[in-house]
Amino acid sequence: MIKRSFFGLxxxxxxxxxxRDVPRSPDQMPVPGQVRLFVREAFDGKFPLVLQKGDRVRxxxxxxxxxxxDAYVISSVTGTVSGISPYTGDFGxxxxxxxxxxxxxxxxxxxxxxxxxxxxxxAGRDFLATVPGGLPLAEMLDSGxxxxxxxxxxxxxxxxxxxHQAVMSSQTEAMNLGVSILKRLLGVHKVVLAxxxxxxxxxxxxxxxxxxxxxxxxxxxPAAKPKLxxxxxxxxxxxxxxxxxxxxxxxxxxxxxxxxxKAFDKGRIPVTKTVTVIRKDLSKVVMEVRMGTAVGDIFNExxxxxxxxxxxxxxxxxxxSAIYALEHPVLQDTDTIMVQDSSDIPDVMNNPCxxxxxxxxxxxxxxxxxxxxxxxxxxxYEIAADDYDLHxxxxxxxxxFVCPSKIPIFQYIQLGKYELARIRKEEEEATDV
Amino acid sequence: MFNQKKFIxxxxxxxxxxxxxxxxxxxxxxxxxxxxxxxxxxxxxxALGVVxxxxxxxxxxxxxxxxxxxxxxxxxxxxxxxxxxxxxxxLPPVLPWWIIITGTLIAVVxxxxxxxxxxxxxxxxxxxxxxxxxxxxGHYFDFDAAVVNYDYGFAAIYPVAYPLKAVKHxxxxxxxxxxxxxxxxxxxxxLLMGREVGAIxxxxxxxxxxxGLYLIIRGFIRWEISVSFLGGIFFTAMIFNAxxxxxxxxxxxxxxxxxxxxxxxxxxxxxxxxxVNFVPMLIYGAVAGVVTILIRNIGAYADxxxxxxxxxxxxxPLLDKIRPRALGKVV
Numbered sequence: 001m002i003k004r005s006f007f008g009l010x011x012x013x014x015x016x017x018x019x020r021d022v023p024r025s026p027d028q029m030p031v032p033g034q035v036r037l038f039v040r041e042a043f044d045g046k047f048p049l050v051l052q053k054g055d056r057v058r059x060x061x062x063x064x065x066x067x068x069x070d071a072y073v074i075s076s077v078t079g080t081v082s083g084i085s086p087y088t089g090d091f092g093x094x095x096x097x098x099x100x101x102x103x104x105x106x107x108x109x110x111x112x113x114x115x116x117x118x119x120x121x122x123a124g125r126d127f128l129a130t131v132p133g134g135l136p137l138a139e140m141l142d143s144g145x146x147x148x149x150x151x152x153x154x155x156x157x158x159x160x161x162x163x164h165q166a167v168m169s170s171q172t173e174a175m176n177l178g179v180s181i182l183k184r185l186l187g188v189h190k191v192v193l194a195x196x197x198x199x200x201x202x203x204x205x206x207x208x209x210x211x212x213x214x215x216x217x218x219x220x221x222p223a224a225k226p227k228l229x230x231x232x233x234x235x236x237x238x239x240x241x242x243x244x245x246x247x248x249x250x251x252x253x254x255x256x257x258x259x260x261x262k263a264f265d266k267g268r269i270p271v272t273k274t275v276t277v278i279r280k281d282l283s284k285v286v287m288e289v290r291m292g293t294a295v296g297d298i299f300n301e302x303x304x305x306x307x308x309x310x311x312x313x314x315x316x317x318x319x320x321s322a323i324y325a326l327e328h329p330v331l332q333d334t335d336t337i338m339v340q341d342s343s344d345i346p347d348v349m350n351n352p353c354x355x356x357x358x359x360x361x362x363x364x365x366x367x368x369x370x371x372x373x374x375x376x377x378x379x380x381y382e383i384a385a386d387d388y389d390l391h392x393x394x395x396x397x398x399x400x401f402v403c404p405s406k407i408p409i410f411q412y413i414q415l416g417k418y419e420l421a422r423i424r425k426e427e428e429e430a431t432d433v
Numbered sequence: 434m435f436n437q438k439k440f441i442x443x444x445x446x447x448x449x450x451x452x453x454x455x456x457x458x459x460x461x462x463x464x465x466x467x468x469x470x471x472x473x474x475x476x477x478x479x480a481l482g483v484v485x486x487x488x489x490x491x492x493x494x495x496x497x498x499x500x501x502x503x504x505x506x507x508x509x510x511x512x513x514x515x516x517x518x519x520x521x522x523x524l525p526p527v528l529p530w531w532i533i534i535t536g537t538l539i540a541v542v543x544x545x546x547x548x549x550x551x552x553x554x555x556x557x558x559x560x561x562x563x564x565x566x567x568x569x570x571g572h573y574f575d576f577d578a579a580v581v582n583y584d585y586g587f588a589a590i591y592p593v594a595y596p597l598k599a600v601k602h603x604x605x606x607x608x609x610x611x612x613x614x615x616x617x618x619x620x621x622x623x624l625l626m627g628r629e630v631g632a633i634x635x636x637x638x639x640x641x642x643x644x645g646l647y648l649i650i651r652g653f654i655r656w657e658i659s660v661s662f663l664g665g666i667f668f669t670a671m672i673f674n675a676x677x678x679x680x681x682x683x684x685x686x687x688x689x690x691x692x693x694x695x696x697x698x699x700x701x702x703x704x705x706x707x708x709v710n711f712v713p714m715l716i717y718g719a720v721a722g723v724v725t726i727l728i729r730n731i732g733a734y735a736d737x738x739x740x741x742x743x744x745x746x747x748x749x750p751l752l753d754k755i756r757p758r759a760l761g762k763v764v
Contacts, residue, residue: 002448002450003450003451004450004451004452004652006651007650007651007652008452008650008651008652008653009649009650009651009652009656010652012450227760227761228760231760237760237761238761239761239762239763240759240760240761240762240763241761242761306438306440307438308438308439308440309439309440309441310438310440310441311440311441311442311443311447312440313445313447315445317445317446317447317448318445318446318447318448319445319446320445320447321444321445322440322441322442322443322444322445322447323440323442324440324442325437325440326438338447340447342441345441345447346447346448346449346451347449348443351454351510351551352549352550352551352552352553353552354454354457354551354552354704354705355552355704355705355707355709356457356704356709357655357704357708357709357710358452360709360710361709364760365759365760365761366756366757366758366759366760367759367760368709368710368753368756368759370709371753389759389760389762391761392759392760392761392762394760397445397446398446400445400446400449401446401448401449401450402450402452403449403452404452404453404454404456404457405454405552406449406453408443408444410444410445410446411444411445414444
């Protein structure tokens, strides 16, 4: 953990990991005994279930569990469906959790290849929504949006992570192919690859052939947050209450682009996810694991032992989310798995804000956090949004990191945004009726 | 599922820089020590008694308030001790005990707790308590009277040795005194080294500067406030002095006397009652400096720091509205 330095006059600065010795080919993890795949559709009886327990599935097969809903997931293993259950994630996100008992030998599904042979690139529309790396395909293809600019983010989502750098240094060709396919599939003209200066030099071949604009990005955390990229790299400030997507600007990770490239190159949708595993001593391993592999299986493979009161974090130390069970699977956006020893876990306290101003000075979005947190504590979400810039927050977590009162400011902000969205939705529904 | 391990689940971020309210408070106490120890060295056991009683009673009032209102004890955050320490630094070296415990009651309960405790107080608690006491029992806060039994041997125009008062006294009797020669009796070196009559923690200028620099370098107080306050004092005093040197002392004298240095590093910089943005901090400090000199030179009081601080505390919420435009905020 990075501690406050003795000299506190200046703000701490963190840099995204930039490792030159990222392994060219990450360690491959063997097929686990079981995988869990999450489908973005609530398992609430709204649609009749068509996928049954005991069904046999093949690697790369598109699993559509409901009749009437388009939600699907690509099976990452060959085996038998052993359970289907509801799953509720953070902030009430609901999923359908499909458990598959895997067999060690893969039997590949050829539906995607057949679709590509028949329709060419258009086949991607129906198959690529859950590729490793995460691709907001449904929204990109939604007729309400026009994808104007595609920004490929060549920098990690959080500190300590090296996932996307590993992908960029080892899968250059797949990325080039992925970029040109996405350009044609989405009809975008402008693709920008934002990456740190040092990686531009090393991975200079990316985008060379496919007409991609490469722009350097600062490596100081949190420069890779979408709205900060828009301001600092693209020179366009997105209004606080709008999303970049509303302006036709979409962000995709380097790994997602490489996955798209690989899918069309091989005729098979990639089923492995590159993850950075951070041990308790902060040493890192980059692994390639099947999507849906349980976190516990990865720990067993690496010989990482966890005890009661430790913390397991999906995503990085600043913005990740803690999980409560070793059975939690690797999802398409699981870049990092971090283990924290119980002795390294900082306290959260119920001290009030002392108005020291550390958060205000470190905030990359210039939010008056000292005032904001007072309103959020009092649940005055509307005032917080109207007068104290709640929606300007880029969600970097630095305010909580530096707070001497140890207030969970970031959590208050997330909760405030969630509550406001919920209230707005209820109001809309009320006026519709 | 029965032998499931139990992990800690909480919201990100999962790191913290390790700073805390307690360490902030202790560092402020440490920074105040040089000036306080010098005060105790100069005035002996009575001054030690004042400091000890002030800190102890402030902590007890805080604990008592916690008990009465059913809060968890907040004495551990060190803020009550800081209030007690800073209040003691404002006081003359000899003072009846009941004034001190009344003062800490006002500082802790009225100055801080009724506004919701640490971080909620609109005024610096110690300064507010001092102002109320000085209005109520003004004669106990006459520094010359307090040390009347001491054989201090500092510069003085008998019977006035407190530099600011001496100059004010001289200015009101131009037929007897010449302001500039009175000012020149107090050499800057004497003022820096604590050879002057004054409050326990306000006379040792060098110690205050060292403590303040320590706090600034460690990041516990903001240099913007300290520097702009001293700048405000310096330039306002310089203008007065340039216009009428026969009546007004020069800027250096004002920088080193009274509560100026104590205010620059310990009073004006109090977290809750001071702004957090860059421009507001500069305005806040400068206004405090200007008001201080206005009160000293054309007001009724010898030292204007106490009321200057209270006045800028009042405008602080307004000042902090001057802030940079947040990301994506359309004007």
